[in-house]
Amino acid sequence: MSAATPSTADVSATRFLVPDRYKVFLQQGMVLLVVIVLAVFFTIMRPNFASWSNISSLLLASVVTGVQALGLSFVIATGGIDLTPGLGMAATSVITALIISTEFGNLPIWVGILGGLAAGALLGLINGTLIAYLKMQPMIATLAMMMVCWGAALVLAGGKTVSLRAVEGYELIAIGQVIPGVPNGVIILVLLAIIAGIVMNKTVVGRYALAIGSNKEATRISGVNVARWEVLAYVICGIFTGISGILMSSRLSAAQPTLGQGYEMYAIAAAVIGGTSLRGGRASIFGAVIGAVTIQTIFNGLTVMGVQDQWQKVVLGAVVLVAVFVDIVRRGGKEE
Amino acid sequence: MSAATPSTADVSATRFLVPDRYKVFLQQGMVLLVVIVLAVFFTIMRPNFASWSNISSLLLASVVTGVQALGLSFVIATGGIDLTPGLGMAATSVITALIISTEFGNLPIWVGILGGLAAGALLGLINGTLIAYLKMQPMIATLAMMMVCWGAALVLAGGKTVSLRAVEGYELIAIGQVIPGVPNGVIILVLLAIIAGIVMNKTVVGRYALAIGSNKEATRISGVNVARWEVLAYVICGIFTGISGILMSSRLSAAQPTLGQGYEMYAIAAAVIGGTSLRGGRASIFGAVIGAVTIQTIFNGLTVMGVQDQWQKVVLGAVVLVAVFVDIVRRGGKEE
């Protein structure tokens, strides 16, 4: 049999000039390059940017989006989407906070953590069930659940911020420094990325998620219980949402019921910048983290330069477009 | 012929109990029923709900979401998505406002209207070009453009609300009453729906949009310049975004640069409640309007009943889920 010839005509049967297993790395390399170029630029403009204290706060600021992007990778791998990480974070962080707050539950921190994770898992379970068993479109099901979370967070918190100042040691989860100079939140993100990487690439969880995203029917016909694994992807995403809620509330020493609106967009942008295809079948764990760091580098660098928030949004939008465009050009004008 | 048994096994070859061409009407009928049931319920709880003044303000409040949902129908028909209606509205309304505001442009109202429409069309042109020619994924391209719009609106308005109180007659566009008792905004929505319905169902624009959404490659091979018609769908959506900006700023007698965040979600929800499939290839103009009215009926009815905002969100989320679910059940558990 002669070798396959990539034909530019074909769309769904995708073939590229670069061997597939390197493609994702290329995208990440590209993004890493963008981050480095940006960092050099910011450093030239403001030497302060490169100070360790700034870099470590930049990394800390990427943690929430990074964690959410990790969870989202599993859902996006299946070809789905989850809009609940943002306001789901609000809801789960309120739940954690109510459990441990001296004013309310006053229970040990680990109970609150478990509560937040369980709430996240439950959210994911509902999302997954709506999508995998009740056959709803992911975007609309999670859009509705996003509103439910939003309302639920406000109702639970009684419309107020739940303060956690009085809970001793809680803030250390995110901002303590087991390794001097490196906030714990950053270490947690790295650990989570390693775990997510293993689950995605070395277990059937990730394999089936990618298979489902690639061709759901084929996966089903191969005897895989597609619905169950699809639900699992949403549950994983929900758990990561719960983790992001814990990290956010730890960082703020408080849980605010409205904080999180729009955060899902940053998480989606991070995943996509990092090379996860919204069409499913492809995911990059490392890329998700890099994507989150890229976004935060832009925000931080521009803040350090004294650029107003509104311009930062324009720049972020432009960077996303450029990143995606460069990726497309490199692949020879292919859609995916 | 005996009744068919929907087999849960089959997915690729979907069959229904109801002939396909009536399905969309059924969905709309269902939604209309939901609206009516809700309205009856609210009226029983608070007879005031059924007063004409309340209904006409309820309808007026649906106008912006309704107009955006109309435009979105074209994009969704092609299998795409547009996240810019919300913050695009902010940007276009600011542009309209700057043109006509006595403080800035001080030009005639019609110039401002043209400016807003042109800005919307330009936004759609950029979205469409990114997607159809540069082959970006619709969700990510419009996500980026959403951020650009957001920033642009703030930059243009200098971060402040542009007041239009001094522009005589501008508020009449939305809240004047050519037909006594019916705000002009409502009449405009009805007219736009009629136009959109004709364009969608009776012209090649809609026909091609639906064909592209169903099978882009086959449409291309049939000699249709797919990219051009796809761009047109986004341009139409952008123009409707521009119209929504005019209506919003007219209703408020002001343009606010941050107003619009999250509105795209309502527009998407309205289109979906009304029976447009996010998978493309299917659209319902009438449904989009009904969907917008449904959302506003829920908000208004609950407000009249004195229900707090947070619960209103939970209820809206639940209603979206129920509407989609009922639709799915009626179709025999099919995904599409």
Add this chain to the structure above:
Amino acid sequence: MTVVGTDVAQEPETAPTGALLEARGVSKVFPGVRALSNVDFTLRGGEVHALVGENGAGKSTLMKVFAGLYQPDGGEVLQRGKPITLPTPLSAHLAGISVIHQEFFLMNHLTVAQNIFIGREPKLPGGVLNDDAALNRQAAELLERLGVQIDPKIQVGRLTVAQQQMVEIAKALSFDSSVLIMDEPTAALTETEVQTLFRIISGFVTPETAVVYISHRMEEIKKIATRVTILRDGELVDSQPMDDLTIPEIIHMMVGRKIASDVRPEPRAATEPVLRVEGLSTQPLLKDVSFTLERGEILGFAGLMGAGRTETARALIGADPTSSGQVTMNGRPVRISNPGDAVRLGIGYLSEDRKRYGLILRQDVAANTTLASITSFMRFGLLRDADMRTSAATWVKTLSTKTPSVRQLVRNLSGGNQQKVVLAKWLLRDCDILIFDEPTRGIDVGAKQEIYDLLDRLTKEEGKSIIMISSEMEEVLRMADRIAVMCNGRITGVLDNAEATQEKIMELATQFESVDIERQA
């Protein structure tokens, strides 16, 4: 209807365990279609059992019942004499039934090895992490055993259609199944690969195992099958040992009429060329493809799979970018940079992959038929739906498309009838030049004959010019006035029908086969 021959279900069982797999009185109804009515089917150990019938006869439907994809509305399925239920594909796998479906079911983003062993990944000690080394090793062994040269670590989406088909076959064989069902496995294979497949089938069959083989290619069936079952319109016609039937008899039972074979077109006088293609090249396959097409002529394109015939057609109509090439129509040079240009110039292309490139499955027959000519149904900018349906209905009648109405969704039609809808689209557009890429792929003998007659009528009576790409050599010889043979992206020769033989075509089609061109980047 009367059932000819012996009723298989009544036959005394030879093996003590009973038949390997059996359907008794199975019925399946889809809205508006009775796909199977009261069908009996018995598969015994040691058989290669051919299942034949016209398009839409219900072959695939019956097999999907065995595959756990459809639940029958009536009747039962038995394995070794015991009734079984197959609610899911997994239950069919567990029952030892492997199916290679007519459509591919592969995960394009996963590797060959990952595809083959999906759901059965080998694990590292501990049972949590995948053992990918073992996975790739097992896949390599399996492919090696089958004599297929494919890298198990390559993504399936990068493979050719033929290679993908071989992966499907490997996957089916990787289960330790007793029953192997193949639904048109050779539709995408070339001669050599068909040989490989037959070797695999022979190696598979033991007294404890059996194969169901569905195909429209009669010679294959004659060659490989030991028993044949014929379906017509969802009903069982007959089931006989292969040796007791001749091909004409089988065809007769399938369609209820006789079909002429071994005809050649009448020699025709040369006419003026309508289309001249010079030096057409694409990256990286086509090299300097030149040919002319005369008015009223059928120009056949023969060659092995991957020779570049489809690519020639797609490049010609502007669906793919070309690196060089000159197209002249009626003596005037033309520029075709996208399919829209081609359609405007009166060139229509019927893709070999009708589901992906030909049809809008979710729309109805009327919408599909009128898609390429939609603007002619406009008055004052508005479309007239009634007119569109009327003219679609005319073509349904002309082509005898089997559909309840023009409002039927195309995805509910059988493969052959879908093909007719694509054909109707281009006939309605009234194109002067029609490019038929594998026009009879997956089409039964009866429908084939209709299509042949139609092609003849189009050229002889309506003066249309046709390029016909086909992998079936008899078909090319039966239809084409001249035959262009391609190999590795070049035209290696153009034969007049009179001088053409299967041997000559084969010779030209393999001319470059020895030269191993590595085109991998």
Add this chain to the structure above:
Amino acid sequence: SGSPTEGTSGSSGSTKIALIAKANASDYWTMVKNGAMAAGTDLGVEVSFNGPDTESEGDKQLNQLQSAVNDKPAGIGFAPQDSAQDGAPAILDQAKADGIPVVAFDTPLNASDVPITTVASDNSGIGAQAAEELAKLIGSTGEVAIVAHGETGTAAARRDGFKTWIQKNAPNITIVDVQNGESDPAKSRDKAQGILQAHPNLVGFFGTDDDSTIAIADEVKSKGMNTKVVGVDASPDVLTLITSGEIDGIVTQNPYNIGYKTVQILVEASKGTQPSSKTIVSESVWVTKDNMNSDEVKKVLGDS
């Protein structure tokens, strides 16, 4: 903002004052900014003014605060968002360690003793003041309602101040509904409309910021009711509506003054002069059609 002044780090060398506001947009924050910038010009320091786009992006605000601290300016002014309240103290501890003086403005920062003082209005007091004035307008009896511009922070403080005053001092006034307009003028209108619909006998209506007050006034007018409308914060449109009689009166803060004072105190602190008190209350004023042209009010409104 001005060009970067690179120089020795540490408070002594820098002449830069960094203000992190709750938001960088809206009329209110623009007035605060104008005051701060004017002070910068008057005192010869460089003032940078930043904040998130919206008032509900607490973590973003913390990032901005962190950047400001890392930059080691001569002084930092901070107007904490509600959600940044509890995360800020840790960052401010770092500022203290670096010897950078910090002043809280607009909103007090709970749970941190780093800010040397707080320059703010008394939001709860503003709510109470509005309640008192409204009670006067409606004769201390009847149904009233509130549209707040949020669930937390200043909105909550004003809302609760209003409620508490009514409960304590006006037994014949009932608050029949409180809705959240989410700082969204369109939603605020929908909420106001719904409330007016449900309570046709409403005699008084309170909006906790300029957008909600305008929304209320527009809906009251379109319903043709003569409900009394009071609110908080002056914007040009609010003043127009006061002139036309659609808004009966508002309590306004003195944003310009808050910005000016904050910078002034920071500059003094960087030179070693500590402020006299832990809280500096910026006065708020009741503005009506009758007094809006008085010099006193004009000064507060920052009118030139």
